[in-house]
Amino acid sequence: MSARPYPSPLRYPGGKLKVANYVKYLFEVNDLLDGDYAEPYAGGCSVAFSLLFGQYASRIFINDLDPAVYAFWHSVLNETEGLNRLITDATLDMTEWKRQRSIIIDPNVTMLERGFAAFYLNRANRSGIIMGGVIGGQDQSGNWKIDARFNKRELIRRIQKIARHRDVIHLSNLDASVFLAEVVPTMDVRSLTYLDPPYYVKGQGLYANAYDKDDHAAVAAQVSALDKPWLVSYDDTPKIIELYPNFRRLQYGLTYSAQERRKGGEVMFFSDGLVVPENITNPSEVSTQEILNLLNH
Ligand SMILES: C[S@@+](CC[C@H](N)C(=O)[O-])C[C@H]1O[C@@H](n2cnc3c(N)ncnc32)[C@H](O)[C@@H]1O
Structure with missing residues (x-):
């Protein structure tokens, strides 16, 4: 099977990229x-x-x-540089993971803070489940660790590509x-x-x-x-x-x-x-x- 370019920076179990060619048809x-x-x-x-x-x-x-999903896309389109800065500077460890977990449930954070927390947890958690468990477990003893799905360069590239199309992307919540x-x-x-x-x-x-x-x-x-x-x-x-x-x-x-x-x-x-x-x-x-x-x- 040929590699399929993956356009989204979010992991979505059951995501429908597989039917994209059909929809093109x-x-x-x-x-x-x-x-x-x-x-x-x-x-x-x-x-x-x-x-x-x-x-x-x-x-x-x-x-x-979903407010977390929306906040992420809103940040991609409207606060691209701020989001990419947070990704570049992100620390992938359990202290930061716990901090992002508390941000995602805090109603008083900014859109960018919520959007980044959604992204961080989506990339750091098993199957991308925002409220789920971290890859490698709390003690980070698994073969795969918290950073296994966090290729900063590639994820920023996807975000920048989407942001370049912002004028023709209409987002709503x-x-x-x-x-x-x-x-x-x-x-x-x-x-x-x-x-x-x-x-x-x-x-x-x-x-x-x-x-x-x-x-x-x-x-x-x-x-x-x-x-x-x-x-x-x-x-x-x-x-x-x-x-x-x-x-x-x-x-x-x-x-x-x-x-x-x-x-x-x-x-x-x-x-x-x-x-x-x-x-x-x-x-x-x-x-x-x-x-x-x-x-x-
Ligand atoms: C099956 S998933 C869609 C997956 C998507 N097709 C993909 O490929 O990534 C369903 C989505 O609907 C959202 N959702 C759930 N209830 C909703 C509602 N009442 N209105 C709008 N969105 C909703 C969820 O947050 C979730 O992201």
């Missing part, structure tokens, strides 16, 4: 090139950055309700339902909104997930009424499939790593009118070559 076949792209549940934003850096989307709209009601209508008609909500079957607490059955149903109702193209992905469970009875869907297997590797079935639903390539049965396995073939057609 959808941009091509639906004549959306240079249009807008939105993620109401952005997390690590890696699909959005892939589309932006690959010049598929001309503007991206990224939104996340809204509940997804507010984002759908207020931001999506402001986007170009040539746009795609990709929703990757918290899983229905709650995982290992990878990120804030306060959604219950009714919230998932409310999202489904709101999405069904959108008048712009959309795509939703979920863990493949009958309860979710019941929520989107009138839409085309694709069920596929996805391997991801969080604490341990395991296979998780996923499902995607598509808005009416969106051209969905029938030859692709697994959106997480679209190669770059397949996209090039399409372009040269």
Whole structure:
């Protein structure tokens, strides 16, 4: 397998970079090139950055309700130099880790302090879980230590690249339902909104997930009424499939790593009118070559 350039400085277990090529494919076949792209549940934003850096989307709209995740992206876009200075100067040890843990739960810190703490803990903790345990354990006796995923130079490079695109990145900190009601209508008609909500079957607490059955149903109702193209992905469970009875869907297997590797079935639903390539049965396995073939057609 070829190395895939990883555009996001955040680690996001279950992150959707694997479907980025598929979403690019959808941009091509639906004549959306240079249009807008939105993620109401952005997390690590890696699909959005892939589309932006690959010049598929001309503007991206990224939104996340989690205050720590939002503070990080806000710092990347608005306090780039300050953030990069903190990263350059960061000490990777348990004293600093404990200090960052106290900052992340302190409501009175600045946006930059919260954003940096989110980043520090995401890079220093097992599976990137901000409120989780540190790599190597509290006594740092494991084979991998707190700094195992903290390549300062590479992470700063990613942050600088994103910041250079700040004029076309629209960041918000809204509940997804507010984002759908207020931001999506402001986007170009040539746009795609990709929703990757918290899983229905709650995982290992990878990120804030306060959604219950009714919230998932409310999202489904709101999405069904959108008048712009959309795509939703979920863990493949009958309860979710019941929520989107009138839409085309694709069920596929996805391997991801969080604490341990395991296979998780996923499902995607598509808005009416969106051209969905029938030859692709697994959106997480679209190669770059397949996209090039399409372009040269
Ligand atoms: C499954 S993750 C998205 C992962 C992302 N697709 C990626 O590749 O990194 C879901 C995200 O939704 C956010 N979230 C949870 N509830 C939300 C809500 N009501 N509105 C907006 N974002 C929410 C979480 O903070 C989390 O970052």
